[in-house]
Amino acid sequence: MSFAEIQQKAGRSWDRFQSGETPRVLVGAATCGRAAGAMEVMQAFQQGCATDTTLTPVEIHEVGCLGMCYAEPLIEIRGPAGDRVLYESVTPAMVPDMIRNHLGQGRPVAEYALCRMLPQEYGHTGEHIPVFTDLPMIRHQLRIVVRNCGFIDPTDIDHYIARGGYSGILRAMDLGPEATTEEVKLSGLRGRGGAGFPTGLKWSFARKASGSPKYVICNADEGDPGAFMDRSVLEGDPHAVLEGLLIAGYAIGANHGYVYCRAEYPLALERLRTGIAQMRANGLLGEDILGSGFRFDVTIKMGAGAFVCGEETSLMQSIEGRRGMPRPRPPFPAHAGLFGNPTNINNVETLAAVSAILEKGGPWYAGIGTEKSKGTKTFSLAGKITRTGLIEVPMGISLRTIIEDIGGGVLDGKGFKAVQTGGPSGGCVPAKHYDLPVDYEHLAQVGSIMGSGGMIVIDEESCMVDVAKYFLGFTENESCGKCVPCRMGTQHLLRLLTAIADGQAEENDLETIRRIGDTMKKASLCGLGQTAPNPALTTLDAFMDEYLAHIRDHRCPAGVCKALISFAIDPKACTGCMACAKVCPVEAITGSKKQPHAVDQQTCIRCGACRQACKFGAVRVE
Numbered sequence: 001m002s003f004a005e006i007q008q009k010a011g012r013s014w015d016r017f018q019s020g021e022t023p024r025v026l027v028g029a030a031t032c033g034r035a036a037g038a039m040e041v042m043q044a045f046q047q048g049c050a051t052d053t054t055l056t057p058v059e060i061h062e063v064g065c066l067g068m069c070y071a072e073p074l075i076e077i078r079g080p081a082g083d084r085v086l087y088e089s090v091t092p093a094m095v096p097d098m099i100r101n102h103l104g105q106g107r108p109v110a111e112y113a114l115c116r117m118l119p120q121e122y123g124h125t126g127e128h129i130p131v132f133t134d135l136p137m138i139r140h141q142l143r144i145v146v147r148n149c150g151f152i153d154p155t156d157i158d159h160y161i162a163r164g165g166y167s168g169i170l171r172a173m174d175l176g177p178e179a180t181t182e183e184v185k186l187s188g189l190r191g192r193g194g195a196g197f198p199t200g201l202k203w204s205f206a207r208k209a210s211g212s213p214k215y216v217i218c219n220a221d222e223g224d225p226g227a228f229m230d231r232s233v234l235e236g237d238p239h240a241v242l243e244g245l246l247i248a249g250y251a252i253g254a255n256h257g258y259v260y261c262r263a264e265y266p267l268a269l270e271r272l273r274t275g276i277a278q279m280r281a282n283g284l285l286g287e288d289i290l291g292s293g294f295r296f297d298v299t300i301k302m303g304a305g306a307f308v309c310g311e312e313t314s315l316m317q318s319i320e321g322r323r324g325m326p327r328p329r330p331p332f333p334a335h336a337g338l339f340g341n342p343t344n345i346n347n348v349e350t351l352a353a354v355s356a357i358l359e360k361g362g363p364w365y366a367g368i369g370t371e372k373s374k375g376t377k378t379f380s381l382a383g384k385i386t387r388t389g390l391i392e393v394p395m396g397i398s399l400r401t402i403i404e405d406i407g408g409g410v411l412d413g414k415g416f417k418a419v420q421t422g423g424p425s426g427g428c429v430p431a432k433h434y435d436l437p438v439d440y441e442h443l444a445q446v447g448s449i450m451g452s453g454g455m456i457v458i459d460e461e462s463c464m465v466d467v468a469k470y471f472l473g474f475t476e477n478e479s480c481g482k483c484v485p486c487r488m489g490t491q492h493l494l495r496l497l498t499a500i501a502d503g504q505a506e507e508n509d510l511e512t513i514r515r516i517g518d519t520m521k522k523a524s525l526c527g528l529g530q531t532a533p534n535p536a537l538t539t540l541d542a543f544m545d546e547y548l549a550h551i552r553d554h555r556c557p558a559g560v561c562k563a564l565i566s567f568a569i570d571p572k573a574c575t576g577c578m579a580c581a582k583v584c585p586v587e588a589i590t591g592s593k594k595q596p597h598a599v600d601q602q603t604c605i606r607c608g609a610c611r612q613a614c615k616f617g618a619v620r621v622e
Contacts, residue, residue, distance in 0.1 A: 014162030064236015149236030168358030186362030188374030224423030244351025369395030422451025486529025
């Protein structure tokens, strides 16, 4: 079957999906949706639609994540009149009402609705429902990498092809390998895995390298705390990544590709396996792809969850069946990579962008972003932020716009204190840089990095010493131990930060932190050790007053570090409601009902549960 015939078949399938002739329910069933109960909601729709004899047949499909994780489970319903409405935080108890009104009578349930998916008014509802593109979280976004997530069935290759999929590899074959590489260079795309190295230049190194066979690898070993960009893309649009891998293989002259994905991503792996099988069935993998003479195949390699395997030489060691530990460079993977052969490695987001770039052209992509940071970047918004989720924005957008306008500001109206970018290897950007443009250059200027795109928001009630200690605890645990600067450096930094949090440090320990951090940056073998000191160094620069309060005054200003705080109950504010006593795990709170309570300091473990449970502000930190 020719690609034109494949496109025609896909177009017919997509037309049926989009036509509006059949009522349809789309269930946001990515990992975030499933964690919020999407599969139970889907089951309720299946049972309700099957037993309601008044309904015309209803199609029910799973789709990926739209990015609004805070509103999951998200359900889109297209009623009998073709009206499409997205519902938020859906529970099984809400389903009968939605079936009866929207699917049965064509009347959207406005009280459950988040937005309309098409710009049309429903006069019969009597209420205005905003359009999807008008939502604050969506308004500032530019969706390229996640262009299909939440809109197509990720298990149906026809949906991807009908929306322009695999036209990128077709164009690459028309251009030829060298011109394809030049097109990626022209786009200005830089690696989205963290280092930001120009993608087209990286491809050219592997293409020119001598040796055979050559390999291309998709790095899907996403391990940063609070990061879920790659997982969402693989779950919602696996073919965008697989096509990008196919294009990369064609450009450098590789006939085999690997997708290295951690085993903790079972749904992403399932989507990849389905996608690869569909590619083979449509002649997009195997011998003589699309009659071009190019042959290519893909193997999935499951990682065991080691953070260090996100580093490309460690990743290759793992694929080879060895312990995941970094190799000295040079030689670089482009010359001596997997099994000693020329290898190109790109991450999930980079490859998903490549498929769009070859479809629409390098100049189109280069027209987005800033002079040195082209295109868009996906970020996972996590931490103390109102609207958690996955976003994609043009490079150069400000931190303020991301956090305030897109993310809805800091949770519960608290003050913004800092944001950790780049994961555990990144740095904390303080509030004084709130208007900082988000691109490679500006983040580097304030001591942080873009990383893969994790963005953890920190509020005024967070202790920066505790934040630094958390991230150092992570990197210390994940260090492979091969090189001394990282193995010992992370241990010593964690020990010093723990001593500060416990009020047992001295001021000269701060200089020791700087000295160790500087040594790790210069001497560590791989990026894990070279960037591991960033959380400590950046918080030390921006929040020296907090460090000194812990050391000099034995006081945690944020009231977080357990060794330096105690909880007490204000007898004037306490109503004796017993809420604090009920949640205390060690029964440290005493007092009769309707009488002021007290905390036994010897028994109290300083978990803070009483403070969270009190509705009257009677529990205070001392």
